[in-house]
C-alpha cells in the first residue's frame with residue numbers, strides 16, 4: 001500500500017474530516033435537522049477524502065508530456081524535455097516523449113542532466129517511426 005503525499009489543501013481536507021468525526025461523536029442525533037446537517041457534513045468530508053485517494057491512482061500524476069487522451073501510464077522516469085518551436089518545454093518519460101514528438105511538428109528532445117546517455121537521440125529516432133496520436137489507432 002502506497003502512502004499518499006498530501007498537499008497543504010489536502011491536509012486541510014483531512015483536518016476537516018477529523019473535526020467532522022469529532023463533532024459526530026459528541027452530537028445528539030435525536031433531532032432530525034441536526035442529524036441531516038451532520039450527514040451533509042459527512043458527505044462533503046467523505047467526498048473530499050475520496051478525491052485525494054482517486055488523485056493518487058489517476059493519470060494526473062503522469063509526466064507533463066502525456067497527452068490527456070492517451071491512457072498509457074508513464075514508461076519510466078522523466079528523462080527529457082520536449083522543446084517546441086516557441087521554446088516551450090514539457091518534461092517527459094521516454095514513452096510519452098516519443099508520442100509527443102510524433103504528434104507535433106518541429107519539436108526536439110533535450111536530455112535531462114541525469115538521464116542515461118543517448119536517450120534523447122533514441123527518443124528522436126523512435127518518434128520518426130511512430131504515428132501521430134498513436135493511442136487513437138483502433139478507434140472508429
Ligand SMILES: [Zn+2]
Nearest residue numbers: 063074093096
Ligand atoms: Zn510519461
